[in-house]
Amino acid sequence: MDDTNYEEITVKRIKADGTTENTEIPVINEHFLSVLINDTPVMRLNCTKDNLKELVAGRLLTEGIIKGADDIFGIYFCKEKNEASVVLKNEIKWEKILRTELSCCTANVVSVTNADSESTEAVRLKKAHWEKKWIFAITESFKEETRLHKKTQGTHTCILARGDKVLFTAEDIGRHNALDKAVGYAVLNRLLLDECIVFTSGRVPLDMVGKVIKAGIPVFVSKSVPTKEAVELAKKCGLTLICRAWPDSMEVVSP
Secondary structure (H helix, E strand, O other), X not given: OOHHHEXXXXXXXXXXXXXXXXXXXXXXXXXXXXXXXXXXEEEEEEEOOOOHHHHHHHHHHHOOOOOOHHXXXXXXXXXXXXXXXXXXXXXXXEEEEEEEOOOOOOOOEXXXXXXXXXXXXXXXXXXXXXXXXXXXXXXHHHOOOOHHHHHHOOOEEXXXXXXXXXXXXXXXXXXXXXXXXXXXXXXXXXXXXXXXXXXXXXXXXXXXXXXXXXXXXXXXXXXXXXOHHHHHHHHHHOOEEEEEEEOOEEEEEEO
């Protein structure tokens, strides 16, 4: 675990019986990363400071800016890792927007996006193959994979798996960031996302489902709950959505 992701602070703990004590607690450090693509400022991400290359690569895919690793010439960071410069092999036609993530707990801001990006609703995922034992194994592994959350109680977790095998685990202050880190790991390692399963510790609103669909992942699992709009989009695009997934039970929401 990267110790730069948190610091110890002193707090006054007040108990129900009226007694107080000073104690040390770990709190998350917020990191701000500006992303330039072919010299164009595109987004600012509010995140934890680990797995930044995976975060950027995943965000490029889930925003529809790239289709895969072959589109990326390089991702470069300044010394303090406050700025990432992405060089793509092809020029992008940018559409001017200003958007904050609709349902995130961070201050992520998108300034421009790919004008030629395919609409999420136009995507039709390939038929998913999954087994109950795989989902239960992934949810069981969740208890062992959340080192930063166990330390701070301040992060979301996303697990990338194939079958019942965990390939990568990402943590971040925002569930969108954690998802992008998991997707980015697959992009950078040229894994076939249409053979993967992704698990999130967070709830599942419309924009999270949209990210998974844009990434081409056919099975999305959450230990929390979806919104009605998220379920509708999942069904329309053929995404297998499994919620309230625990080691002993799950709810198959879609299809």
